[in-house]
Amino acid sequence: MSSHQSPIKEIEWIGSTVIARVSGDIDLNRSPQFQHGLLELLDRKPRRIVVNLAEVRYMDSSGIASLVKLLSRTRKAGLNLRLAALNDQPRKAFEITLLDTAFEIFSTEKEALA
Amino acid sequence: MMWSEQAPISLRIFSLPAQLPVVRAAVEKTCELLGFDDQTTGQVVLSVDEALTNIIKHAYKSACDRPIEIELSVLETEALPALRISLRDYGCWVDPSLIRSRDLHDIRPGGLGVHIMKNCMDSVDYRQADGGGTLLTMTKNLPVQAREA
Numbered sequence A: 001m002s003s004h005q006s007p008i009k010e011i012e013w014i015g016s017t018v019i020a021r022v023s024g025d026i027d028l029n030r031s032p033q034f035q036h037g038l039l040e041l042l043d044r045k046p047r048r049i050v051v052n053l054a055e056v057r058y059m060d061s062s063g064i065a066s067l068v069k070l071l072s073r074t075r076k077a078g079l080n081l082r083l084a085a086l087n088d089q090p091r092k093a094f095e096i097t098l099l100d101t102a103f104e105i106f107s108t109e110k111e112a113l114a
Numbered sequence B: 001m002m003w004s005e006q007a008p009i010s011l012r013i014f015s016l017p018a019q020l021p022v023v024r025a026a027v028e029k030t031c032e033l034l035g036f037d038d039q040t041t042g043q044v045v046l047s048v049d050e051a052l053t054n055i056i057k058h059a060y061k062s063a064c065d066r067p068i069e070i071e072l073s074v075l076e077t078e079a080l081p082a083l084r085i086s087l088r089d090y091g092c093w094v095d096p097s098l099i100r101s102r103d104l105h106d107i108r109p110g111g112l113g114v115h116i117m118k119n120c121m122d123s124v125d126y127r128q129a130d131g132g133g134t135l136l137t138m139t140k141n142l143p144v145q146a147r148e149a
Helices: A031-043 A061-077 A088-096 A109-113 B017-033 B038-059 B113-120 B144-148
Strands: A008-014 A017-023 A048-055 A080-084 A104-106 B009-014 B067-075 B082-089 B123-128 B134-141
Touching: A008 A031, A017 A031, A017 A109, A031 A048, A031 A061, A048 A061, A048 A109, A061 A080, A061 A088, A061 B038, A080 A109, A088 B038, A088 B113, A104 A109, B009 B017, B017 B038, B017 B067, B017 B082, B038 B067, B038 B082, B038 B113, B038 B134
Parallel strands: A017 A048, A048 A080, A080 A104
Antiparallel strands: A008 A017, B009 B067, B067 B082, B082 B134, B123 B134
16 A cells, blocks of 8 residues: 555534544554544534544554544534544554543444444 | 574664664564464564664654664573563663653553563563663463474
């Protein structure tokens, strides 16, 4: 996968919820674009953001930090952020850093939209 | 044993984030061949990735043209044999007392890499390298079946 390709491969709106579907490894190489793409979602004034990580097989602390920054911004703005469909490695990384309890994490995108 | 201290696997990369997936793949394959389970392999791979990220961001201040040497070997000791991973950089020395995990209850970006390494590896040791820079050595004890092989 090209490092120049945005990790956010698809954005979909359902009502006032924006869904960002992410793909590929999120590491130091791609986290700047990942964070930029995530924070751009705020400009679109959603009520809720769902980040679908089903196609992310690997995420390091720089990727997690991008999501923490988005969480901080959404909290300040009174918005709701949900993560969906984490694979084993990203889920473990969240658990190791104890951030699995800071985020609302759902098994599937459908559950996150309920 | 395949990779004794006398026959390590050596990798040399530049401080380019785009080269990190290559190192991750090599570490993953090494762990697989040594008999680590998937979960432990994931911990080792993530720890090496976090160490390299810290070198690039802090020791080299995101410069892309500086060398990083990585060495994988099996450390045979009288106690537990272990996979030993050494990472050598030639950047700014960072006082180990300043390299510490932050309070994880303080939810903010950054500072997670050291916590991950200390949590996932059996030992993490920073020391000033001869000639400047830092030598980071991490170990992970081998699984029981590999010790008996």
